[in-house]
Structures are given as C-alpha cells and as structure tokens.
Amino acid sequence: MYRFASFDEPILNRLPQKRVEVNPEIEWVPEKLRRKTPPNIPNLEEQQVVRHFFRLSQMNYGIENGMYPLGSCTMKYNPKICEDIANWRAFTDIHPYQNESTVQGTLQILYELEQMLKEITGMHAFSLQPAAGAHGEFLGMLIVRAYHESMGNEERREVIVPDTAHGTNPASARMVGFDVIEIPSNSEGTVDLKVLEKTLSDKTAALMLTNPNTLGIFESDILEIADMVHDAGALLYYDGANLNAILGKARPGDMGFDIVHLNLHKTFSTPHGGGGPGAGPVGVKESLSKFLPVPRIKKEGNRYVLDYNYPHSVGKVRDFYGNIEVCIKAYVYLLLMGRNGLKEVAEISVLNSNYMKEKLKKSGFYHLPYRDLRKHEFVVSCEPLREKKGVRAIDVAKRLLDYGLHPPTIYFPLIVKEALMIEPTETETKEDLDRYVEALLSIANEDPEIVKEAPSKTPNRRIDEAFAAKNLVLTWKDI
Ligand SMILES: Cc1ncc(COP(=O)(O)O)c(C=O)c1O
CATH class of the missing domain: 3.40.640.10 (Type I PLP-dependent aspartate aminotransferase-like (Major domain))
Known part of the structure; x- marks a missing residue:
C-alpha cells in the first residue's frame, strides 16, 4: 500500500470514518430560528445538477458556438x-x-x-x-x-x-x-x-x-x-x-x-x-x-x-x-x-460585409436596396423570395436555426420590406462567411413549405409570437 514518506500509517486510516456531510446541521443557529420542515427544493446530487445546467447551456447559442451576425448589434468574438x-x-x-x-x-x-x-x-x-x-x-x-x-x-x-x-x-x-x-x-x-x-x-x-x-x-x-x-x-x-x-x-x-x-x-x-x-x-x-x-x-x-x-x-x-x-x-x-489593430477592425468588418453582400445580391433571391457599397453591415430584402415562393424574412430566419446558425436582425430598419440586416463583424473567417451565405442560398432553393414550418430541429418549434406577447407569463409556475 502507498505510504507517505514521513508516516508509517497507511494514508487511508487518516481519512474520516464517515462520508463528509457537505451540508451539516448548523448547530449554532438558535433552536427557535431553525426550520421545522425541510425546504421544498429539489434534493439532487451534484452530478445531476451539473448535467442539468450543462444540458441547458447546450440549448443556447452564443458567439462561442458560431457566427452571430445580428445587424446593428455587433456580436463579435470577445477575447x-x-x-x-x-x-x-x-x-x-x-x-x-x-x-x-x-x-x-x-x-x-x-x-x-x-x-x-x-x-x-x-x-x-x-x-x-x-x-x-x-x-x-x-x-x-x-x-x-x-x-x-x-x-x-x-x-x-x-x-x-x-x-x-x-x-x-x-x-x-x-x-x-x-x-x-x-x-x-x-x-x-x-x-x-x-x-x-x-x-x-x-x-x-x-x-x-x-x-x-x-x-x-x-x-x-x-x-x-x-x-x-x-x-x-x-x-x-x-x-x-x-x-x-x-x-x-x-x-x-x-x-x-x-x-x-x-x-x-x-x-x-x-x-x-x-x-x-x-x-x-x-x-x-x-x-x-x-x-x-x-x-x-x-x-x-x-x-x-x-x-x-x-x-x-x-x-x-x-x-x-x-x-x-x-x-x-x-x-x-x-x-x-493597438492603433493599427483598431484600423484593421474597420477594414475587415467592412470587407466581410461587402463580401457577403456581393454573394447574396447575385443570387436573385435577396435584393439589395439603395446604393451598393456598404460599411460594416448591409440590409437585403427577401421580397423576391416572398414574391417567387411565398417565403418571408421570418421564415428564412427560423430556417437558419435548423442549419445551426444564428439569424440576422430582421424587419429593421423599417424602411426595407422583409429586411435581413447582416453584420458579420471582423472576427469571422472566410469559411464561416461562406457557410452562412451557402445556408441562405440553400434556404432560398428549398421547398417553401419546409422553410415556412421551420425550425424543425430545435428544442422548441416556432412559437405563436402574437399569442405569447398577449399572454405573458413572467414567473415560473410548477405545472
Ligand atoms: C444603432 C443602435 N443604437 C442604439 C442601440 C442601443 O444600444 P443598447 O442595446 O446598448 O441600449 C443599438 C443597439 O442595438 C443600436 O444598434
């Protein structure tokens, strides 16, 4: 058996006999202040709790998962x-x-x-x-x-x-x-x-x-x-x-x-x-x-x-x-x-945005309103897609979730009909930009019924937003 160099006794003999109580009785709390009934909270093992929260964290999407081109919100990677x-x-x-x-x-x-x-x-x-x-x-x-x-x-x-x-x-x-x-x-x-x-x-x-x-x-x-x-x-x-x-x-x-x-x-x-x-x-x-x-x-x-x-x-x-x-x-x-790094932020964010804009514009499904050159973000309209296939900006946004991608900002600014407002930021690679454009083009070519039903692969399906807004439930109810 393993022994410490300075001890003759086996090391396990020095451990306490009983398993250590993580939550021991707090003897010093005066009797009258102690609760008589146990609290009505889940009694779970550490591992169960860790698994629960880890699973919840995987149901979320953040910049660590992938591109998050939420126009006007600059969701770039943060060192x-x-x-x-x-x-x-x-x-x-x-x-x-x-x-x-x-x-x-x-x-x-x-x-x-x-x-x-x-x-x-x-x-x-x-x-x-x-x-x-x-x-x-x-x-x-x-x-x-x-x-x-x-x-x-x-x-x-x-x-x-x-x-x-x-x-x-x-x-x-x-x-x-x-x-x-x-x-x-x-x-x-x-x-x-x-x-x-x-x-x-x-x-x-x-x-x-x-x-x-x-x-x-x-x-x-x-x-x-x-x-x-x-x-x-x-x-x-x-x-x-x-x-x-x-x-x-x-x-x-x-x-x-x-x-x-x-x-x-x-x-x-x-x-x-x-x-x-x-x-x-x-x-x-x-x-x-x-x-x-x-x-x-x-x-x-x-x-x-x-x-x-x-x-x-x-x-x-x-x-x-x-x-x-x-x-x-x-x-x-x-x-x-540093000074030059900040300039590169502007240069690359503008380059990325114009790169994506050009690829989408050519498809014929996403229309670019107003003049051509854009800065760090651009807005395209899904009007052609709506006219040809009845697919709206909200449908495209929801279908992107099935591709494992975060949608862009939609319906803003209000002066562009069926707007998708895309801001790739400077922190995305060319491969990620290409992947996003490919997803948007693939959605445009899909069966419109599948797109209008999306998302179909996420933990929650499309919700009735009008119903949710009118029937707000802001507190947790154990049902
Ligand atoms: C152009 C513009 N102005 C103002 C704001 C407001 O900033 P905040 O969300 O920090 O209140 C935003 C946020 O998205 C924005 O895009």
Whole structure:
C-alpha cells in the first residue's frame, strides 16, 4: 500500500470514518430560528445538477458556438483575456465607497480609457457612467436639454431622427420630454438634405444620427448636415453603435458631432445581449463638458481624484461610476488591438460585409436596396423570395436555426420590406462567411413549405409570437 514518506500509517486510516456531510446541521443557529420542515427544493446530487445546467447551456447559442451576425448589434468574438483580467480580485473586490486613495489603479484605468475614447472619437470629454447605448442616448438628450436651457432656448423642444434610426433614439428623446420628428431618407438611403432643411427650425433641439446609418451606408453629406444643424442653432448627436465601421479611420468629432455615445459592449468587445451588463459612455465637445454627470475622474499630479464640483452637471445617471468591469474589458481590448489593430477592425468588418453582400445580391433571391457599397453591415430584402415562393424574412430566419446558425436582425430598419440586416463583424473567417451565405442560398432553393414550418430541429418549434406577447407569463409556475 502507498505510504507517505514521513508516516508509517497507511494514508487511508487518516481519512474520516464517515462520508463528509457537505451540508451539516448548523448547530449554532438558535433552536427557535431553525426550520421545522425541510425546504421544498429539489434534493439532487451534484452530478445531476451539473448535467442539468450543462444540458441547458447546450440549448443556447452564443458567439462561442458560431457566427452571430445580428445587424446593428455587433456580436463579435470577445477575447477571453479581457474577461480574465476584469475578473481579477483587484477589481472585483473593491467597494464603491472605498477611499479613492486606495483605488488609484482602477481610477487610472478609467481615466486612461476616457483619454483613449477622446482620441478615437475626436471629442473633448467623456463620462463612463451610462450602462448601455440607450442609457447613453438618454444622457445625451439630458445634455441637449441642459444646453438649450442654459442658452434660454426653452422653445427648442424638437429632436429630429431619420427613418433609419434605431428605435432607442426616438424613445430616448421622448423620455427627456422632446417631441420627435421623423424624416424620410432619400432614394440613396441617406438623409435627404432638402427635407432636413425644411424640418430644421428655431424649435429644433438636435438631430440624432448614426454614421454609417443602420443600412450600413455612410452619410457622405455629413459635413453639410453638421453645418445645417449648427446654423439652425441645434446640436448634432452621434449614435456610436456603428463605430466598428470607422474605427481609426474617421472620427465623429471631426464630422461635426457635438455629443456621441459609444457602445463599449459592441465595438470594444464585451459580450452583448441577454440584457447586459454594458456601458454606453458619452463624449462631448468642450462647450458641453460642464453638463456631464458627476463625479468626473481628474488627474492631479500623479493622483487620480473623483471630482464632484460641476455645478452645471445634469447629475448622476447611475449609481457610483458606471459598469467598471465593462470599462476594464474595453481598456484591455484597446491595449491588445493597438492603433493599427483598431484600423484593421474597420477594414475587415467592412470587407466581410461587402463580401457577403456581393454573394447574396447575385443570387436573385435577396435584393439589395439603395446604393451598393456598404460599411460594416448591409440590409437585403427577401421580397423576391416572398414574391417567387411565398417565403418571408421570418421564415428564412427560423430556417437558419435548423442549419445551426444564428439569424440576422430582421424587419429593421423599417424602411426595407422583409429586411435581413447582416453584420458579420471582423472576427469571422472566410469559411464561416461562406457557410452562412451557402445556408441562405440553400434556404432560398428549398421547398417553401419546409422553410415556412421551420425550425424543425430545435428544442422548441416556432412559437405563436402574437399569442405569447398577449399572454405573458413572467414567473415560473410548477405545472
Ligand atoms: C444603432 C443602435 N443604437 C442604439 C442601440 C442601443 O444600444 P443598447 O442595446 O446598448 O441600449 C443599438 C443597439 O442595438 C443600436 O444598434
């Protein structure tokens, strides 16, 4: 029998006689506080629990399973080192009420992240506080309101959004009390300058725009648009959700935008979806920096301090300093990529999107509306497929599940009928892009009845979404 060098006794004799109780009686709990009946919870072995959750995890689909081309959502692969570093106890164990002298390293990271975002966007100052893109828009709109109030322009109650805008844009403007004016795009899929000119007035507070827009088309008239908006006394707001397309190539600050929000959980590599957590930092030009939320992180000599002394600040939009872990992941990502790496993100994401677009366009089943060249994402219409075979965008999306692929965004932007909005991102290989295109082409050639019945290979079949929406069950019921 095996023996330790320094012991004569067999090692097994030193083990306890009884199997160790993982959940022993807690003797020190006073008798009157102890429960009389056992809790009504499943009594399972560890292995059963592990198998249960592992099986559930396999029923899910994430970027680790395969391509996830959810247009407008930038579901790119996130390097694991970003997660690992954000999980260091040096970050996870700090408390927001800790004295700032004891969290100098974290403050330094946040400060430096702000500096990097300033350079990337061409803005003057940043707040990392908002917890999502839409939250950043909300803060941006609060700043628009504070700016006009400070100028005595209370009558500026209108925010203009193009019809390609993400739904959160009008919602955020409305939440801050603005009236939303939607303007139609021109035949190129971009802002119609004539319509914009007619819409701008002394009631306009801001124009909200993303560039490239949600069709993946770059607004090449942006400098003229900026002049028109500023001449009308309004501000220009940049929805930075599509920044992936222009990283290191063009800066919203140089295009004339006054306020931007970024989605760190898209462009700067934090898992996105499932409700967060995210980070939607907001950057502003110098004249607006006094309105940013407090506290602001300042560098004084070699020290970093939290400065609350901004009397014109719109106040806090989130408790403490924002989703710090997400900011740390973005910081690590920026260090990993470096200046040239960021440019490559833009180049490859645009190349991938145009590669797929070309292949699909040629098929005759997927129509490409508007002009040809796209940025990081493109929108095709399934109208030809609907006309020829009665197959709609929703059917194509559901059938992709049977191919083991995640569908793209569908029916958005609203101005394209039967829209599939595809954003491959820069992190996919040519083989994966080809596989996805092949699946879309194969679906187009399939028996339409099979496609309309899809999915047939997933744990859940197609659900009646209207029924589900009208009969919401939000709590677990043991039936
Ligand atoms: C163009 C655009 N703007 C804003 C948002 C809102 O961002 P978030 O989901 O982080 O609130 C999104 C999200 O998908 C988007 O695609």
